[in-house]
Amino acid sequence: MRVSIRKMLLLLVCALLVSAVSAQAKEKKVRVYKGKPAKYIFLFIGDGMAMPQKSATEAYIGKELVMNTFPAQGMTTTYAADRFITGSAASATAIASGQKTNIGMLGMSPSQKQVKSVAEIARSQGKKVGIVSSVSIDHATPAAFYSHVPTRGQYYDIDVAISESGFDFFGGGGLKDPNNKKKNSSNYKGNALDLIKNAGYKVVTEKDTFNALKPGDGKVIAWNAWLQDGQALPYTMDKSPSDISLPEFTGKAIEMLDNPNGFFLMVEGGKIDWACHANDAAAFIHNTVDFDDSIAKAVEFAKKHPSETLIVVTGDHECGGLTLGFAGTKYSSHYDSLKNQDVSFQKFTDEIIPLWRKENAGKASFEDFEPTITHFFGIEFDGDPKKNPMVVKDYQLKMLKDAYERTMKGETKFKNAGLNNLYGGYDPLTVTITHVLDNNAGLGWTSFKHTGVPVATSAMGVGASSFNGYYDNIDIAYKIMSVMGVTPQIYSFNGKVRVAAN
Structure with missing residues (x-):
């Protein structure tokens, strides 16, 4: 009798799984833009930032965040190819290229096929490209836009990829392993910083020199003189007037990238995530405000180019299991x-x-x-x-x-x-x-790690309405591609067939 009951339960589970797969296999419409392409593309990623972080910040400062004033507001799922709760590498790869991948992989499919990011596509269009982050510039999120490695810890290979990217501006944190001290690469080509310099990049670490930069100075990689932890910028609440802030890096990037062919700029608020990992509410709130002030720099630019600019703001995942109530x-x-x-x-x-x-x-x-x-x-x-x-x-x-x-x-x-x-x-x-x-x-924490809750995505400018609704993080890449005038390579993943829709 017990055996037959077990068989019945097993058959029931199998039936439910088949039903679930069938439901997933249904065609999913991806709303994409089909109008005149935008000249200027901004993508802001708040690492670890979901609705709890945004709502707590607004309650703390007593006013609406700039990102929450955008006309288009959507919700985005974040799962990785091999795990429901994603990591920054897998999520950033999805956002950057429209490719679901495994935990820890950057710029690659699960089978290790390299995939192009929207930043690399912008470069091929003749646009200037900038990457800014409050954590090390070779960390997972920024690295997903210019590198292709099976493991995010291959910092040396990622640093070398900076020299080979052809991008125009890198700013924020420093380099974690330019000499391959961790021996994570078997393809040593020499000191990565030397390779970056030989590729024509001007290296800037002092604020006065940074402020004096002009567009005619060419390609630049800049980081703050004081890197607090993990080659990252200091937390906003710890920085001094001599430190370069994320909004200042963003403003300088815009100045350096502006040109007749347009540009693509990705800015990451990476220490929102780090503060949430440590369950430090004040730290993440101050860094979220700093991130929002960076977005305000893009909004200022967009007001001068309203018919040519798209600004997208999203998060790669929630972190800390933050609850607004205790x-x-x-x-x-x-x-x-x-x-x-x-x-x-x-x-x-x-x-x-x-x-x-x-x-x-x-x-x-x-x-x-x-x-x-x-x-x-x-x-x-x-x-x-x-x-x-x-x-x-x-x-x-x-x-x-x-x-x-x-x-x-x-x-x-x-x-x-x-x-x-x-x-x-x-x-x-x-x-x-x-x-x-x-x-x-009145705040609670349930984890020191990421969680699987959806994140908010907002947009303003050209094609912004396509970012309304409920969609997956790979769709962010598709939508940005369409606004860039590129036909998205929409494909099937996990049984879900994605097709373009107006």
Whole structure:
């Protein structure tokens, strides 16, 4: 009897799977533009940015984000070829080329066939091309537009691809492995930065020199003098006036790329994702504002060329499982509490905690450290938490004390699954502080990783209406291609047949 029931269940599962595949095989119309091509194409990618990040930022700043004012608003699915929850490499490849691929692959199909990005297509049309990112310029998202490697960690090969791209402007973060120290490539051609220079690129790292750049200076690769972590720009809340911001890189790129043949510019807000991985709400909010200010630079340009410009804004995936609401605050939100945080988790981890450990050599108690937490995060340890959301609750105080002990011992990696899920591989005390602050503000985190929720895509300008609706991230590439005057190579994936539609 048990065997027959199992057989029946197996047959039922098989039937459901067949039904699902049949449903997927139905023809899907992809709305594309069929009018006069645009001369100027902007693509902004907020890494890790979905609706929760955008909504929290608007609640914090008290006004609408520029990207949310665009006339065309859509929702976009993000899954990879081999996993429901995507990664930046697979997602960026889909957005850049219209090709679903496996986790970690860049500019390639799952069978490792190279695919052209919209940036490379723009280059072949005689347009100038620019790539800007707040993380290293060879990181997954920017690299998807000019490189073709089976593994995103092949930073040396990606750096070499910059020299071979023929693109006109690279700006933001630096290079992660120009000398192939990680031995991720078997095709060493010499120092990648030397190759980039030999390809005619002017290398700029100082702000004064950067500001003085003019279009006649030719091809440029520029990064900020201070690269905080992973060859990336500092978090917005940590930068000083001497640092070059993402909006400044965007504005300079526009200035350098503007020409009679038009241009394509991709700008990534990469540290939105990094802050969400670390569950730091204040850091991602400030970086989202910085990203939106970069979009405003494109809008300023579009106002001068309204019939020739398309601006598209999207995210590659959500990160952190951010929830706009926390059980402990019920229906209350206190986003103003986040304004008490003065530094990002990264700066606190890299500078404040090491200094404290060095000066106190494990002799200081958590109570001794409380004023430091209050100074940098505004969290208070005296008062009534029911009247003041900045005051820690009893259970939160215990969490902080436990984390403090682990941090003072230098613990960051845990074999215990519970502790690993609690701290996510980050400094225990720092991530516990941001959790307490964010929770009391009315925000919750469910993950230290990406999630599979759809992201928002918005557009303004030529062909913008084709970005309305609900579609997959590969369709973003198709839509941009059509606005560029290129017939999209629309194909079948996972049983879904895609065909062009007005």
